[in-house]
Amino acid sequence: GKGTASGAGSSGAVGNGQSQHVSVEAHDMKFTPNTIDVPAGTHLFIDVKNTDTGGMVHDLVLASGATSGRLSPGASGTLDAGVISASTDAWCSIAGHKQMGMTMKINASGAAPAGGAAAVGSPSATHATPDPNAQMTADPWDAALQPAGPETEHRITLDVTEKEVEVAPGVRQLRWVYNGQAPGPVLRGHVGDKFAVTLINHGTMGHSIDFHAGALAPDGPMRTIQPGEQLTYDFTATKSGVWMYHCATAPMSLHIANGMFGAVIIDPPGLTQVDKEYLIIQSDHWYGAQGEGNDAARIGDGNPDAVVFNGYANQYDAHPLPATVGNRIRFWVLDIGPNEPISFHMVGGQFDTVWAEGAFRLECGYQPAAGVDPACGTLGPGGSQTLSLGPAECGYVEMVAPEAGHYKFINHVMSDAEKGAHGTLEVSAG
Ligand SMILES: [Cu+2]
Numbered sequence: 001g002k003g004t005a006s007g008a009g010s011s012g013a014v015g016n017g018q019s020q021h022v023s024v025e026a027h028d029m030k031f032t033p034n035t036i037d038v039p040a041g042t043h044l045f046i047d048v049k050n051t052d053t054g055g056m057v058h059d060l061v062l063a064s065g066a067t068s069g070r071l072s073p074g075a076s077g078t079l080d081a082g083v084i085s086a087s088t089d090a091w092c093s094i095a096g097h098k099q100m101g102m103t104m105k106i107n108a109s110g111a112a113p114a115g116g117a118a119a120v121g122s123p124s125a126t127h128a129t130p131d132p133n134a135q136m137t138a139d140p141w142d143a144a145l146q147p148a149g150p151e152t153e154h155r156i157t158l159d160v161t162e163k164e165v166e167v168a169p170g171v172r173q174l175r176w177v178y179n180g181q182a183p184g185p186v187l188r189g190h191v192g193d194k195f196a197v198t199l200i201n202h203g204t205m206g207h208s209i210d211f212h213a214g215a216l217a218p219d220g221p222m223r224t225i226q227p228g229e230q231l232t233y234d235f236t237a238t239k240s241g242v243w244m245y246h247c248a249t250a251p252m253s254l255h256i257a258n259g260m261f262g263a264v265i266i267d268p269p270g271l272t273q274v275d276k277e278y279l280i281i282q283s284d285h286w287y288g289a290q291g292e293g294n295d296a297a298r299i300g301d302g303n304p305d306a307v308v309f310n311g312y313a314n315q316y317d318a319h320p321l322p323a324t325v326g327n328r329i330r331f332w333v334l335d336i337g338p339n340e341p342i343s344f345h346m347v348g349g350q351f352d353t354v355w356a357e358g359a360f361r362l363e364c365g366y367q368p369a370a371g372v373d374p375a376c377g378t379l380g381p382g383g384s385q386t387l388s389l390g391p392a393e394c395g396y397v398e399m400v401a402p403e404a405g406h407y408k409f410i411n412h413v414m415s416d417a418e419k420g421a422h423g424t425l426e427v428s429a430g
Contacts, residue, residue, distance in 0.1 A: 131170025
């Protein structure tokens with residue numbers, strides 16, 4: 001029967017008695033074709049085939065909520081779009097894929113103007129914001145480091161899961177994590193050590209891992225694996241550094257921002273023992289709605305909601321890192337990004353040793369010829385106020401706290417410090 005369709009809702013859809021099947025391929029972050037034209041009133045079925053050669057899972061979801069279901073590479077599914085009474089949008093709902101171009105337009109010819117079709121690329125207008133009256137209730141991420149052990153071969157299993165965690169007071173977000181935490185576990189060894197990593201994907205989408213600590217052809221070990229799959233990733237650490245590891249599945253900005261990162265510390269030969277070692281990993285957040293992951297549509301705007309140390313805004317103000325007067329303290333610093341740099345500074349402190357990206361910028365402020373304390377004291381002539389790093393750069397600084405008090409370690413990019421890249425070193429008299 002003929003009738004008058006009004007509005008875009010399926011409840012008002014009146015069929016024209018026709019049905020149509022359209023074939024669509026999902027591949028390389030796009031749909032082919034990416035527009036479908038049907039006469040208004042047609043009952044549309046979309047046969048979706050995932051022809052991706054990059055190992056990505058995809059789906060097709062309509063604004064109405066109709067879905068093909070998740071399709072592994074090579075798989076097909078039919079989406080029953082119902083009677084199309086007005087033009088509407090469709091997209092891949094796998095995190096970040098819509099923002100990378102997996103959108104589709106279904107045009108209903110002869111239809112009344114669409115009233116309420118959702119605009120592609122406009123996800124939740126609201127995103128979580130920190131509650132100024134809330135307290136940190138999550139456990140702090142342990143920044144204290146243990147020295148590298150004697151072993152020269154490291155066997156590690158990394159389980160990828162997806163879970164909701166608190167990332168700032170009053171803000172809970174979905175995180176994709178290695179072994180239940182973001183940052184993931186810290187691995188530490190010496191130059192020449194071998195690492196044998198097993199990565200197991202317990203998540204709901206494809207994930208992967210990229211270790212900067214080893215040099216190798218990325219094709220195999222860095223490949224994306226699907227839920228339920230695993231891979232082994234063997235590398236030898238031939239160079240020292242605080243090396244980033246991260247998920248390398250597209251869009252990487254989202255997978256990294258959602259928590260898929262960690263550090264491998266390979267000690268420089270001859271690294272001295274100090275009294276305290278801490279690790280600070282900076283990353284940036286673009287909050288999604290409460291309980292959701294980072295807002296993939298906003299990651300590209302260059303204006304994060306939060307910049308944080310070790311996954312949580314201002315966590316070391318809530319839980320200061322302890323030290324004692326006269327302690328030599330080494331801060332290892334790794335900038336994860338995905339986008340923000342760091343200019344690591346200690347309010348009230350001066351660094352006498354700065355090592356970055358494989359070499360000393362300032363070695364121990366200590367010059368035996370000048371008669372300065374050979375124990376690498378605070379009296380050397382050279383000094384440094386920041387360690388500045390871009391994304392995926394690393395280094396360490398050393399300092400001796402001259403007196404008891406509360407020293408603030410911050411990203412001296414001040415608006416980032418004010419967004420959470422801020423902590424406290426609490427120095428006691430001992
Ligand atoms: Cu991932």
